[in-house]
Amino acid sequence: xxxxxxxxxxxxxxxxxxxxxCAVSGFSFSIYAMHWVRQAPGKGPxxxxxxxxxxxxxxxxxxxxxxxxxxxxxSKNTLYLQMNSLRAxxxxxxxxxxxxxxxxxxxLDYWGQGTLVTVSx
Amino acid sequence: xxxMTQSPSSLSASVGDRVTIxxxxxxxxxxxxxWYQQKPGKAPKRLxxxxxxxxxxxxxxxxGSGSGTEFTLTISSLQPEDFATYYCLQHNSYPFTFxxxxxxxxx
Numbered sequence: 315x316x317x318x319x320x321x322x323x324x325x326x327x328x329x330x331x332x333x334x335x336c337a338v339s340g341f342s343f344s345i346y347a348m349h350w351v352r353q354a355p356g357k358g359p360x361x362x363x364x365x366x367x368x369x370x371x372x373x374x375x376x377x378x379x380x381x382x383x384x385x386x387x388x389s390k391n392t393l394y395l396q397m398n399s400l401r402a403x404x405x406x407x408x409x410x411x412x413x414x415x416x417x418x419x420x421x422l423d424y425w426g427q428g429t430l431v432t433v434s435x
Numbered sequence: 436x437x438x439m440t441q442s443p444s445s446l447s448a449s450v451g452d453r454v455t456i457x458x459x460x461x462x463x464x465x466x467x468x469x470w471y472q473q474k475p476g477k478a479p480k481r482l483x484x485x486x487x488x489x490x491x492x493x494x495x496x497x498x499g500s501g502s503g504t505e506f507t508l509t510i511s512s513l514q515p516e517d518f519a520t521y522y523c524l525q526h527n528s529y530p531f532t533f534x535x536x537x538x539x540x541x542x
Contacts, residue, residue, distance in 0.1 A: 349531075358522055359471075359479060361531040373529040376436075409478055421469060421526040423490070425478040 316340040316424045318410050323429030326400055336393040336410030336426055344368075344388040345416040350395050351425075352406035362408070363395065367416060378404075400433045407431075437461050437525050441534035447542040454510040456537045458523035463503045467527035470499055470508045473536075474519045482521075483508065513539070 322334040336348070350362040363374045363384040372384055383396040393410050407428040413420045438461040448454050458468065466486035471479035481490050483499035486506055496511045510517055518541055523534040 358520075358536045359473075359524075359533045361524075361533065364529070364531075375530045420484060421467075422524065422531075423481055423484065425480075428478055 316412070318412065318424060318426035320408060320410055320426045320429035323408065323431045325432045325434060327435050328401060328433055330400055331396070331398045332400065332431060334395040334397065334408055334429060334431070336395075338391050338393070338410075338412070341412070342415075343386075343391040346412050347414055348384075348386060348393045349411045349413075349422060350384060350393075351409045351411055351422070352404075352431075353409070353428075354403075354406040357406075359409075360406075365393070397431070400431075402433050405431060405433050436530055437464060437528060437532055439523055439525055439532050439534040441521075441523060441537050443537060444535065445538040445540070447540055448513050449542045450513055450515060452513045452542075454513050454517075454539060456508045456521055456539075458501075458506045458508070458534050460504045460506075460525055460527075464525045464527035466502050467525060468499075468501070468506050469524045469526065470497075471522045471524060472517075472519045473522065479522060510539075 317339045319337045326332050349364045353359045365372050365384045381399045385394045409428045411422040411425045413423050440459045442457050468486045470483040473479045482493050482497050487499045498509050520536045520538045522536050
């Protein structure tokens with residue numbers, strides 16, 4: 315079955331960096347675009363970034379542009395989010411989500427369980 | 436950026452009630468919209484894709500309709516497990532945007 319498992323969250327000081335990972339199984343990772351979505355405590359979800367199936371195209375929310383970098387390693391079935399210059403407002407649960415694929419147009423159909431990032435001094 | 440609004444922001448309903456939630460986009464998004472259900476401590480779960488297509492495994496009491504700028508999610512007969520927060524998501528253009536959510540609780 316489709317599984318997405320995020321890791322790498324934790325407590326980090328403002329201005330520091332953190333890298334999140336999303337390990338996937340149960341589907342052909344290399345033919346799907348992948349997303350990061352975050353949710354601050356008590357708030358609704360906020361889309362963060364997307365990467366195409368081959369890694370050649372990326373888009374970011376304005377709130378993270380220039381600070382966050384999405385990447386992927388198709389040989390390891392893993393998605394990444396490098397987060398630099400972290401701010402208190404980046405505190406959130408970070409989810410990875412799938413889609414669409416090369417052969418289907420299904421957007422954000424499967425999600426991981428999330429990893430919590432807390433930015434605090 | 437496309438702005439998404441939802442109404443109501445919250446509602447109280449009883450088991451068996453018919454519930455309708457509306458989502459509006461600030462510009463036309465064709466049918467590039469999904470509906471998600473989220474329960475406390477859990478990831479969002481997709482219920483509807485392409486505005487009106489039921490996600491596999493989701494009960495048929497959930498339905499979606501609309502195109503362009505106005506969309507609705509309907510629960511035909513509310514069940515105890517449906518008490519949750521519901522979000523719409525537009526994936527017509529980047530940045531993707533979620534509605535602010537509708538919390539459905541017990542009357």
